[in-house]
Amino acid sequence: GENVEQHPSTLSVQEGDSAVIKCTYSDSASNYFPWYKQELGKRPQLIIDIRSNVGEKKDQRIAVTLNKTAKHFSLHITETQPEDSAVYFCAASQPNAGNMLTFGGGTRLMVKP
Amino acid sequence: DAGVTQSPTHLIKTRGQQVTLRCSPKSGHDTVSWYQQALGQGPQFIFQYYEEEERQRGNFPDRFSGHQFPNYSSELNVNALLLGDSALYLCASSPRTRVVVGTEAFFGQGTRLTVV
Numbered sequence: 001g002e003n004v005e006q007h008p009s010t011l012s013v014q015e016g017d018s019a020v021i022k023c024t025y026s027d028s029a030s031n032y033f034p035w036y037k038q039e040l041g042k043r044p045q046l047i048i049d050i051r052s053n054v055g056e057k058k059d060q061r062i063a064v065t066l067n068k069t070a071k072h073f074s075l076h077i078t079e080t081q082p083e084d085s086a087v088y089f090c091a092a093s094q095p096n097a098g099n100m101l102t103f104g105g106g107t108r109l110m111v112k113p
Numbered sequence: 114d115a116g117v118t119q120s121p122t123h124l125i126k127t128r129g130q131q132v133t134l135r136c137s138p139k140s141g142h143d144t145v146s147w148y149q150q151a152l153g154q155g156p157q158f159i160f161q162y163y164e165e166e167e168r169q170r171g172n173f174p175d176r177f178s179g180h181q182f183p184n185y186s187s188e189l190n191v192n193a194l195l196l197g198d199s200a201l202y203l204c205a206s207s208p209r210t211r212v213v214v215g216t217e218a219f220f221g222q223g224t225r226l227t228v229v
Contacts, residue, residue, distance in 0.1 A: 001172070004155075006155075032216075034217065034218075036220075042222065043117075043203070043220040043221060043222045043223065044156070044203070044220045045220070046217045046218075046219075049217065089155050089156070091155075099144070099146070099161070099207050099216060099218055100146065100158050100161060100169045100171070101146075101148075101156070101158060101205075101218060102158065103155030103156050103157070104155055105154055106153075106154065106155050
């Protein structure tokens with residue numbers, strides 16, 4: 001089955017700096033890659049996603065890049081703010097797998113004011 | 114729109130007991146997935162229901178079972194509880210018509226299960 005690895009497990013940045021979180025996946029058939037943000041005690045919420053027919057996607061301060069050949073994708077957050085502090089999860093799913101998501105282990109991002 | 118709602122929010126059970134968790138999907142969604150999230154880890158897929166049948170299953174023992182009702186709501190049942198079953202159980206819903214190409218899964222707040 002699919003295996004998703006995520007690095008780093010913790011990331012501390014100064015407010016205004018950029019943050020990058022990286023994920024690798026094992027199943028070359030995977031074609032959908034969402035990123036979820038989970039604040040303490042709250043539900044995971046989708047912040048951005050990318051499909052395998054696209055190499056990069058941007059939404060304001062957040063961007064995701066996908067390298068299908070290397071089977072890795074990354075989340076980039078620019079101009080970080082204290083409210084960006086949370087745990088971020090990457091995930092992958094395969095076609096016709098009913099949106100079954102395989103998650104990475106998570107990255108705890110701390111943005112220091 | 115209430116989004117995905119789960120009940121109860123917290124639950125304490127004793128080893129060997131059975132538990133039932135409930136989920137109501139987001140309005141317009143007909144597919145429900147269940148995930149187990151252990152402390153400090155990413156969610157792990159348990160199974161998914163559509164049209165009242167289990168369609169996909171992750172690597173979980175038969176002690177984990179589920180059900181989907183005609184109104185698309187779902188239950189997760191866990192028998193013979195073990196200490197290791199202590200976790201946050203998340204329900205996620207999606208519209209089936211878009212599931213085959215990957216689409217946003219909307220998560221509920223989860224049920225925190227503690228087995229003592």
